[in-house]
Amino acid sequence: MEIPVIDLAPYLNFSSKPDKEEERELELKNLCSEVSRTLRETGALLVKDPRCTAQDNDRFLDMMEKYFEMPDDFKRRQERPQLHYQVGVTPEGVEVPRSLVDEEIQEKLKALPIGSKALTPTGADPKWRYMWRVGPRPPNTHFKELNAEPVIPEGFPEWKETMDSWGYKMISAIEVVAEMAAVGFGLHKDAFTSLMEQGPHLLAPTGSNLKRHGQVGTVFAGYHYDLNFLTIHGRSRFPGLNIWLKNGQKMEVKVPVGCLLIQTGKQIEWLTAGDCTAGMHEVVVTDRTIAAINLASEQNRSLWRVSSTLFGHIASDAVLKPLGHFADSPLASKYPPLHAGEFVEQELSVINLKGSKGDA
Template sequence: MAPGDPLPSFDLVPLVGLDLSDGVKSDAVRELCTGIADCLHETGCLIVRVPGVDEADNDAFLDLVESYFGQSDEAKMQDTRPQFSYQVGATPSGVETPRCLVDPDCQRTMADLPAGHKAAPVTGADVKWRYFWRVGPRPSDGKYKELNAEPVVPQGFPQWAAVMDSWGGKMLGAVQLVATAAAVGFGLEPDAITKLMAFGPHLLAPTGSDLAKHGALGTVLAGFHYDLNLLTIHGRSRFPGLHVWLRDGRRVPVRVPAGCLLLQAGRQLEWLTGGHVKAGWHEVVVTEATSEAAARASEAGRSLWRVSSTVFAHVASAQVLRPLGRFGGAGAAAAAYPPTEAGVQVQQELEAISLRKGGGGGGGGE
């Protein structure tokens, strides 16, 4: 990518309904898979267009979640489940702490960012609220109960489950397409990544930031961080503010075209590729564009809650994270990414960002 270029974009139409188990028989499909894998390696993020995932679905989801976050804090607190490390239901403002506040390695990463591409200073817990809604089936065993707890349905929203399941399912389906394509592009079996996702603790995880309270220019809504999961996918937010860092250190404002989705690599994908793909750093900050969008929304009498449209796709909790295929072996990658159950990795990450006590999951994303 040259400076000023938009994020790479891929149309996933050729992959829909395609069985790649017998190999790739089309040059166009092979080129698409290679392009997605190369993009994840070079940038850690990409934009995709997926048939059947359209703007109307995203709008219905945003309308619902704006109404939810617009309730009183007291009403939303009824939906919190701290005993499950906030991995279902609501997470209040001021709970999730950016890892860079306590992690020296993260602080060094921030310090090493090039001039003109620095992150906003991280000074405390994020001001955003979040809601975790489980997507897809969960395992029958109870080894990682807090990561696979039953969903929380808020009172007064009879359409909640239907809207959340529909949007979450479509977003997860898009992730599975990308994961299949990336595996092929990496030289792995087509199902090398998706089979690890079966019964994973996938979460539809909208965040909500009240721009009426936290709309001052430069306010950090979600501090500099990476996502702990496999792949994160976003629909369009109604307010700008998300920035991502490319592998070369450039900070890029995200603009997702209508009808498209943004994907970012998480820590679990970094693990599976032995560092060939790096978990992407990002932040959400109130910019002039955010303020302008908020002013337009206020004039039109619309909600001033900035809601993200996000799904965190995970490796299943009992699966073992280790570099796959050509990324494995006994070298530096194997030492840096030792065999670790995904549930243990998630619990450790949750402790680091103050969502889990006792020892200290979902996404830790926008």
């Protein structure tokens, strides 16, 4: 099965073209249904957004490669463990793959069909990650650690502008997909986006050193789901992302140039009472990664695998609960009302990014 590529341009341009309105409304409705159906069945979606170009993605990747190539002691100056690593850098060897500590996921792993098994990590992830807050934060919140000030490394004058520019563009793409998905799920157009306002959105690129960890089977991110609402990625220069469809089938993701990949997180699962489940995925070194490493070596390019990942969140003080007709689902009781910030804190504790309240 191929993940379809949805062009967001017709949706973005709809209001500016009043001709043939009924015909165009039907076309958009069908497009929205395609978005919600694909997210429900695959947990992933490829989109083309004219506001997010391949050049934007390249500029961002160039800067992040330069950063991750810096010495470890330089990078550790941007480490903020007291803020649960929710801003600044998370060094390799800190984040624990959920599949090592979550019994429910371990059961899911065992149940995966032959030929669709995940690679089992043996310890903490050998990847670095940088957390950069994007967008306005609430002036008053019960979740201050989740809404901290950003950290800027020395010697990168272009840092803030590059991070904010790419981050805002990717959030804009997520918002359009969130609107389209809401319509496709039979909800109000702003059912999701109204809850995302002033959310703790995070541009969170990972950096994996393929010079040190470039062997087939190396697991950079073990089998897991994302705890946020929707995750969006620009195209990485090195393949290695596998996802699992709702039926348990494993699939290697190929992101075409100029496209963005969107994945479902746990918060959308909560809001749809499990109709749209959080997409399971892993990042590993595959034969295709090795081919890309060899090519990059020949061309004298960086051997850091950078993902331009952005986590789109529901606002910390908003309540997560099944929306609209999903509240009547027989599974709704599995998703009781809960502040999004409280949910995030619980999830971070599991993967070793947050200690107890006293540690903060």
